[in-house]
Amino acid sequence: MALLEVVAMNEVDAEEAEAGGADRIVAVAERQSGGLSPDPKTVAAMRKTTSLPIRVMLRAKSGFRTTEPELDRLCRAACAHASAGANGFVFGFLHADGTVDLSAAARLADAVLPLPWTFHRAIDHTVDPEAAWRAIRVLRGLDSVLCAGAAGGVEPGIDALVRRAACEARLMLVGGGLRRRHVAALAAAGVRAFQVGDAVRPAAAGQAPVDAARVREWRTLVDAAAEP
Secondary structure: OOEEEEEEOOHHHHHHHHHHOOOEEEEOEOHHHOOEOOOHHHHHHHHHHOOOOEEEEOOOOOOOOOOHHHHHHHHHHHHHHHHHOOOEEEEOOEOOOOOEOHHHHHHHHHHHOOOOEEEOHHHHHOOOHHHHHHHHOOOOOEEEEEEOOOOOOHHHHHHHHHHHHHHHOOOEEEOOOOOHHHHHHHHHOOOOEEEEOHHHOOOOOOOOOOOHHHHHHHHHHHHHHHOO
């Protein structure tokens, strides 16, 4: 069975995601900017309305660089989110030269242990994806990598994702402009984890909430594609 993760901004999104058959939600603020850390109160409200696992974005600003003061704040935020009901986290950082900031990621990985975490779409913005994938494997607690195959999203990245799946399918969580037409090729390549955000909201509706019926359609789609 495929894993279906839904991007959620509040308790309404979380409730609709569960009603539609999602396996997990990722809690974010400012979804349109790629997601920033939400308020722990938002995570606590989600926890009251859903039994689904909740992963929380740890990101202080748009982009993929960070600073020591920001990391201090994110470490404290991780503790607050865990107390609020988070089951895992999403983060990842790059240096100015486009290489993975392993020291920053390792520091936050240690701070969130024993909870698991996802390296987010910073992987799609690295100067050398092969080196980046090798580098992040050493990080403790990492169990998935959110990737689109290209900085521009799944549409331009689909071929790269299919090639990557030959050796990294176990870690891949594909998201970032994922559309229904992409699922069959990804599943055939071995991908079994998918993330959706805009695709489960009314078209062109901005901040409209997640719609359970759309989640249910994606549930059916990814399960059918992943069948042997």
